[in-house]
Amino acid sequence: SLVGEGNGSKKKKVMILGGDGYCGWATALHLSKKGHEVAIVDSLVRRLFDEQLGTQTLTPIASLQKRVKKWKDLSGETLDVYIGDVCNFEFLEHAVKSFEPDTIVHFGEQRSAPYSMMDRDRAVFTQHNNVIGTLNVLFAIKEFVPECHLVKLGTMGEYGTPNIDIEEGFITITHNGRTDTLPYPKQASSFYHLSKVHDSHNLAFACKAWGLAATDLNQGVVYGVHTPETSLDEVLINRLDYDGVFGTALNRFCVQAAVGHPLTVYGKGGQTRGYLDIRDTVRCLELAIINPAKPGEFRVFNQFTEQFSVNDLAALVTKAGQKLGIEVKTAHVQNPRVEAEEHYYNAKHSKLVELGLEPHYLGDALLDSLLNVAVTYADRVDNEQILPAVSWKKIGTKPKTVKPSGL
Amino acid sequence: SLVGEGNGSKKKKVMILGGDGYCGWATALHLSKKGHEVAIVDSLVRRLFDEQLGTQTLTPIASLQKRVKKWKDLSGETLDVYIGDVCNFEFLEHAVKSFEPDTIVHFGEQRSAPYSMMDRDRAVFTQHNNVIGTLNVLFAIKEFVPECHLVKLGTMGEYGTPNIDIEEGFITITHNGRTDTLPYPKQASSFYHLSKVHDSHNLAFACKAWGLAATDLNQGVVYGVHTPETSLDEVLINRLDYDGVFGTALNRFCVQAAVGHPLTVYGKGGQTRGYLDIRDTVRCLELAIINPAKPGEFRVFNQFTEQFSVNDLAALVTKAGQKLGIEVKTAHVQNPRVEAEEHYYNAKHSKLVELGLEPHYLGDALLDSLLNVAVTYADRVDNEQILPAVSWKKIGTKPKTVKPSGL
Numbered sequence: 185s186l187v188g189e190g191n192g193s194k195k196k197k198v199m200i201l202g203g204d205g206y207c208g209w210a211t212a213l214h215l216s217k218k219g220h221e222v223a224i225v226d227s228l229v230r231r232l233f234d235e236q237l238g239t240q241t242l243t244p245i246a247s248l249q250k251r252v253k254k255w256k257d258l259s260g261e262t263l264d265v266y267i268g269d270v271c272n273f274e275f276l277e278h279a280v281k282s283f284e285p286d287t288i289v290h291f292g293e294q295r296s297a298p299y300s301m302m303d304r305d306r307a308v309f310t311q312h313n314n315v316i317g318t319l320n321v322l323f324a325i326k327e328f329v330p331e332c333h334l335v336k337l338g339t340m341g342e343y344g345t346p347n348i349d350i351e352e353g354f355i356t357i358t359h360n361g362r363t364d365t366l367p368y369p370k371q372a373s374s375f376y377h378l379s380k381v382h383d384s385h386n387l388a389f390a391c392k393a394w395g396l397a398a399t400d401l402n403q404g405v406v407y408g409v410h411t412p413e414t415s416l417d418e419v420l421i422n423r424l425d426y427d428g429v430f431g432t433a434l435n436r437f438c439v440q441a442a443v444g445h446p447l448t449v450y451g452k453g454g455q456t457r458g459y460l461d462i463r464d465t466v467r468c469l470e471l472a473i474i475n476p477a478k479p480g481e482f483r484v485f486n487q488f489t490e491q492f493s494v495n496d497l498a499a500l501v502t503k504a505g506q507k508l509g510i511e512v513k514t515a516h517v518q519n520p521r522v523e524a525e526e527h528y529y530n531a532k533h534s535k536l537v538e539l540g541l542e543p544h545y546l547g548d549a550l551l552d553s554l555l556n557v558a559v560t561y562a563d564r565v566d567n568e569q570i571l572p573a574v575s576w577k578k579i580g581t582k583p584k585t586v587k588p589s590g591l
Numbered sequence: 592s593l594v595g596e597g598n599g600s601k602k603k604k605v606m607i608l609g610g611d612g613y614c615g616w617a618t619a620l621h622l623s624k625k626g627h628e629v630a631i632v633d634s635l636v637r638r639l640f641d642e643q644l645g646t647q648t649l650t651p652i653a654s655l656q657k658r659v660k661k662w663k664d665l666s667g668e669t670l671d672v673y674i675g676d677v678c679n680f681e682f683l684e685h686a687v688k689s690f691e692p693d694t695i696v697h698f699g700e701q702r703s704a705p706y707s708m709m710d711r712d713r714a715v716f717t718q719h720n721n722v723i724g725t726l727n728v729l730f731a732i733k734e735f736v737p738e739c740h741l742v743k744l745g746t747m748g749e750y751g752t753p754n755i756d757i758e759e760g761f762i763t764i765t766h767n768g769r770t771d772t773l774p775y776p777k778q779a780s781s782f783y784h785l786s787k788v789h790d791s792h793n794l795a796f797a798c799k800a801w802g803l804a805a806t807d808l809n810q811g812v813v814y815g816v817h818t819p820e821t822s823l824d825e826v827l828i829n830r831l832d833y834d835g836v837f838g839t840a841l842n843r844f845c846v847q848a849a850v851g852h853p854l855t856v857y858g859k860g861g862q863t864r865g866y867l868d869i870r871d872t873v874r875c876l877e878l879a880i881i882n883p884a885k886p887g888e889f890r891v892f893n894q895f896t897e898q899f900s901v902n903d904l905a906a907l908v909t910k911a912g913q914k915l916g917i918e919v920k921t922a923h924v925q926n927p928r929v930e931a932e933e934h935y936y937n938a939k940h941s942k943l944v945e946l947g948l949e950p951h952y953l954g955d956a957l958l959d960s961l962l963n964v965a966v967t968y969a970d971r972v973d974n975e976q977i978l979p980a981v982s983w984k985k986i987g988t989k990p991k992t993v994k995p996s997g998l
C-alpha cells in the first residue's frame with residue numbers, strides 16, 4: 185500500500201536540529217537509510233550537560249564525527265554536519281543557506297524537565313535556549329527557505345492532565361451558543377514543558393502571519409534504545425539516559441532493574457502519560473516529513489502509541505525481570521515534582537496512525553531486549569545518579585554547582 | 592461603602608517595575624497619593640527606544656530624577672528609585688531585598704507590537720526581555736519575598752478574536768461528557784502579544800508549584816494622558832505616544848486630528864478591542880493591590896471598560912473634532928498587521944467592577960481634553976512618524992538601523 189508514502193518516492197533534504205541527541209540520531213540514520221538527504225545540526229551541548237552533571241549515558245556513545253564516519257563506511261551515505269548553536273543566528277543562517285533544506289526537523293532543545301527545575305540559571309537557560317532557538321528557526325525559514333516544512337518536537341506534557349479528553353492540538357468549544365475551534369488549553373508543569381508551550385504559540389503565529397508550513401509533534405515519553413540502524417555497529421549505538429535528571433520513566437526502570445535498584449516510583453504512581461518506542465519515533469518523523477503540512481498550515485499530532493501509569497510500568501518491568509531471573513523491587517519515593525498522582529487521562533493519537541504508523545506496542549520482547557541492554561552495560565551504572573535529585577519546590581536562585589546526587 | 596477597599600486602611604509597600612513608563616508613572620503617583628509606600632524600578636530602556644527610532648512622546652516628559660524630586664516637593668512623599676534591568680538578576684535581587692515589597696506590579700516589558708515585528712533582533716529582544724524578566728521576578732519573589740503579591744500586566748491581545756465569548760482567564764469546557772475549567776485558549780498575533788501569553792503560562796505554573804500569589808491583568812488599550820497627579824505640574828506630565836511604533840489607537844487618532852492628518856484606519860476598521868481610560872488603569876491597579884490574590888492563587892482580570900471598533904473610534908474623534916472646530920478626515924490605509932478586520936468580539940470584564948471600579952466612559956469631555964492636549968503640543972508632532980511603519984509580513988532578519996519612517 186502507498187498509504188503514508190505521501191508524494192510517492194520523493195526524497196527530501198532534511199536538516200535535523202539536535203541530530204546528535206537520542207531521538208535525533210536515530211531519526212537521522214533512519215531517514216538516511218530511506219534515501220533522504222540528511223544534515224545534522226547540533227551544538228553538542230547535551231554532551232556538555234553530562235560532563236557538568238557528572239552523568240553518562242548507559243550505552244557508550246561515540247563522538248559525532250566517528251558516528252558519521254562509521255555510517256558512511258557502512259551505508260555509503262553521507263550525513264552533512266554543522267556544529268553550532270541555533271540560538272546563534274549567524275550560524276543558523278550559514279547552515280540553512282548552505283544545505284537548503286526542504287524540511288527542518290527541530291529536536292535541538294534542552295529537553296529535561298528536572299534540568300529546567302534545578303536552579304534559576306538553568307530555568308532561564310532552558311526557556312531562552314528553546315524559545316529563542318525556535319524563533320531563529322522560524323526567521324531562517326521565512327527568509328531563506330520559505331517553502332521549507334518545519335517539523336517541531338513538542339511534548340504531550342504541554343497539555344497537563346485536564347479532566348477532559350485531550351485532542352490533537354485543537355478543541356471545538358461551544359460556549360454561550362457560539363462555536364469555535366481553538367488551540368487546546370495548555371497546563372504545563374515545568375519550565376521545560378512550558379518552553380514547548382511557548383514554542384507552539386510562536387509557531388501557530390508564524391504559520392498564520394507568514395504562511396509557513398509546520399507540524400508540531402506532541403511526543404510522549406520515548407523508550408528503547410535500538411533501531412535497526414543504530415544497532416548495526418557499536419559505534420552507531422544510541423544514548424540511553426538513566427540518571428535522575430535526563431533519564432525518562434521506562435528507560436530508567438529497566439536500568440534500575442538491571443542493577444538491582446528498586447524502581448523509583450514517584451508518589452502514588454498513578455501519573456498516566458503517553459509512551460512510544462524509539463522505533464516509532466523515527467517512523468512518525470518520516471511520516472510527518474513525507475506528508476508535509478501545507479503552506480500556512482499549523483498541524484499538531486499527538487505522537488505516542490499507548491498510555492501507562494507509572495505503576496503499570498513498574499508492574500511490566502517487574503514481570504519482565506522475573507522472566508529473565510531478575511528480582512525487581514519497587515520503592516515509592518517522595519514525588520519531587522508537583523503533579524497530580526491520580527487523575528483522568530485520555531489523549532487522542534490517531535493522526536499519525538491515519539498516515540500509516542504501525543505501532544510497536546510495549547510487549548515482552550521489547551522489555552526483554554531493553555532489560556538485556558541494561559544488563560549488558562550494568563557495570564557502567566553509577567548508583568549515585570539513580571535517585572531523583574531535583575525538587576520542583578526547592579528550586580532556588582543559588583546555582584547548583586555540583587552533580588545532582590551531591591546536592 | 593467599603594467595597595473595594597480590601598483590608599481597610601492597610602497600606603502596602605509596592606514596587607513598580609516599569610514605573611517610568613506610561614502606565615507605570617501614573618500608577619506610581621496614584622498609589623503614592625493614596626498613602627502606599629512606592630518604589631520605582633526601571634531601566635529607562637523605553638527612553639532609549641525613542642532615541643533609537645527618532646521618535647518622541649507628544650508631551651515633553653522630564654527625567655525620572657526630576658519627576659521624583661518634583662513629586663517629593665509637591666506631595667511630601669518619597670518614591671524610591673532603582674535604575675536597572677529586571678533581566679539582570681543580581682540587580683533585581685538587590686532591589687527586592689532592599690525595598691522588601693509586599694506587592695510587585697510588573698509593567699516593565701517591551702510593550703509595542705510593531706516594535707516586536709520590526710526585525711528578528713527586536714522580536715528576539717522582546718520575547719527575551721519580557722519572558723526572562725518575568726521569570727526573574729518569579730524567582731525573586733519565591734526566594735526573597737514569598738508572601739509578595741505579584742500584579743502582572745498582560746494584554747487582552749492574548750485572547751485574539753475567537754468566535755466565542757472571551758472569559759476572564761479561564762473557561763469551563765464540557766467535552767465528551769466530562770467537564771473541566773481550563774486556561775482560556777490563547778491566539779496572540781505579534782511577538783509582543785505572544786510574550787504575554789508565555790508570561791501567563793509561566794505565572795500559572797509558579798503559583799501552582801510554589802504557592803505564589805499572582806494577578807494577571809489582561810489590559811485593553813489605554814487612552815488619555817492626565818491623571819489628577821500627573822497633571823499637578825508639567826514636570827509630572829505623563830508620556831503620550833503617537834508614532835506608528837509605540838502609539839496606540841485612540842491616542843494616535845487624537846494627535847492625528849490635532850495636526851490635520853487623516854485618521855489612519857487600518858484596513859476595513861472593523862477590528863474591535865477593549866479600551867480604558869488611564870485614570871481607570873491606575874484605579875484597577877489599586878483595586879488589585881488592596882484586594883490581593885491568595886497564596887497559590889493565579890487570578891486573571893480583564894482590565895478594560897468598553898469595546899470599540901477602529902471605525903467607532905474614528906467616528907467619535909471626528910465628532911469631537913467638529914465640536915472644537917477641527918475638520919477630521921479618515922484614510923483607510925493598508926493594514927500592516929495580520930488580523931481579522933471583521934469578527935465577533937464579546938469579552939467579559941466584570942471582576943474589577945465587582946471589586947469597586949467605577950469606569951470613566953469615553954465621553955465628549957475626555958475626548959475634548961485629549962484633543963486639547965494634542966492641540967497644545969501640536970508643534971511637537973513629527974508628521975513623518977504618523978504612518979504605520981512596520982509590516983507584519985515584511986519583517987526580516989536584516990536589522991532595521993534607521994527610524995521607521997525612513998524604512
Ligand SMILES: NC(=O)c1ccc[n+]([C@@H]2O[C@H](COP(=O)([O-])OP(=O)(O)OC[C@H]3O[C@@H](n4cnc5c(N)ncnc54)[C@H](O)[C@@H]3O)[C@@H](O)[C@H]2O)c1
Pocket residue numbers: 201202203204205206207208225226227228229230231268269270271290291292293294295313317337338339340403404405406407432
Ligand atoms: N526523549 C523523550 O522521551 C522525548 C519526549 C517528548 C519530546 N521530546 C523532544 O524531542 C526532542 C529530542 O529529545 P531527545 O530525547 O533526543 O533529547 P537530547 O537531549 O538527547 O537531544 C537534543 C539535542 O539537541 C541539541 N541541542 C540542544 N540545544 C541546542 C541548541 N541551542 N543548538 C543546537 N543544538 C542543540 C543537544 O546537544 C542534543 O544533542 C526534544 O525537543 C525533546 O523535547 C523527547
Ligand SMILES: NC(=O)c1ccc[n+]([C@@H]2O[C@H](COP(=O)([O-])OP(=O)(O)OC[C@H]3O[C@@H](n4cnc5c(N)ncnc54)[C@H](O)[C@@H]3O)[C@@H](O)[C@H]2O)c1
Pocket residue numbers: 608609610611612613614615632633634635636637638675676677678697698699700701702720724744745746747810811812813814839
Ligand atoms: N499602554 C497600553 O495601552 C497597554 C495595553 C495593554 C497592556 N499594557 C501593558 O502595560 C505595561 C506598561 O505599558 P506602558 O504603555 O506603560 O509601556 P511603557 O513602554 O510606557 O512602559 C514600560 C516601562 O518598562 C520599562 N522596561 C522595559 N523593559 C524593562 C526591563 N527589562 N527592565 C526594567 N525596565 C524595563 C521601560 O523603560 C518603560 O519605562 C506593559 O507591560 C504593557 O504590555 C499596556
